[in-house]
Amino acid sequence: MKPLTRMIVSVTLLSFVGISFWLKNTYAFPITNQYPITQARDTDRESNDDVEEQQEASQLQRLAKITPQQAQQIAEKAVGGQAQRVKLDNENGNLIYSVEIEQQEVNIDAGNGQVLYVQKTTQDNEAMEEASRPRSSIQVPHSQDNEHETNDDN
Numbered sequence: 001m002k003p004l005t006r007m008i009v010s011v012t013l014l015s016f017v018g019i020s021f022w023l024k025n026t027y028a029f030p031i032t033n034q035y036p037i038t039q040a041r042d043t044d045r046e047s048n049d050d051v052e053e054q055q056e057a058s059q060l061q062r063l064a065k066i067t068p069q070q071a072q073q074i075a076e077k078a079v080g081g082q083a084q085r086v087k088l089d090n091e092n093g094n095l096i097y098s099v100e101i102e103q104q105e106v107n108i109d110a111g112n113g114q115v116l117y118v119q120k121t122t123q124d125n126e127a128m129e130e131a132s133r134p135r136s137s138i139q140v141p142h143s144q145d146n147e148h149e150t151n152d153d154n
Contacts, residue, residue, distance in 0.1 A: 060088050063095055063138055064110040071097035071113070075106035078115045094136035111137030 001009075066074075068086045075097075076083055085100040088110060096116060097108040107116045116134040 057088070060090060060095060060140065063140065064088060064097075065138070066097075066108075066110060066113045068097065071108040071110070072099055074108050074113050074115065075099035075101060079104055079106055079118060090140045093139050093141065095138040095140050096136050109136040109138075 068088065072083045072086050075086075076099075079101055081101040081104075083099050083101050085098075087098045089096050089098050091098075091107075094116075095110040097110055099106045099108060100121065103121050105119045105121050107119070108114070109116055114137075116136060
């Protein structure tokens, strides 16, 4: 084969391969979602919130002197019944375990395991004045959102 013919055939084949590759990458994946970036940001925000909650829960758990299981046992002994839920809370700067037993919420000092108070869950949460509630032995600084709660469900 002549060199000129060989060059023309080579250029033609390379052009065909290049155009095929470009077409494949351009049209192989049709766009089905017009707003993928917005969805990714929402997912990222939710996962960031989850990470922050886990970090906060870990920090609060390190401050607690008793375990969720110990708090559950103390609450069950104090009021009788079986605990449905145990949460470690930063309630207005007081580190407490809130143990839900039937229609009651038993609040246990996360530092020394004492029962601080028992509140019926059917009552308004603000029924007992916060100022009159006993304070826990571990004080935690308030954050901007004043909502410190970790779930230690058993």
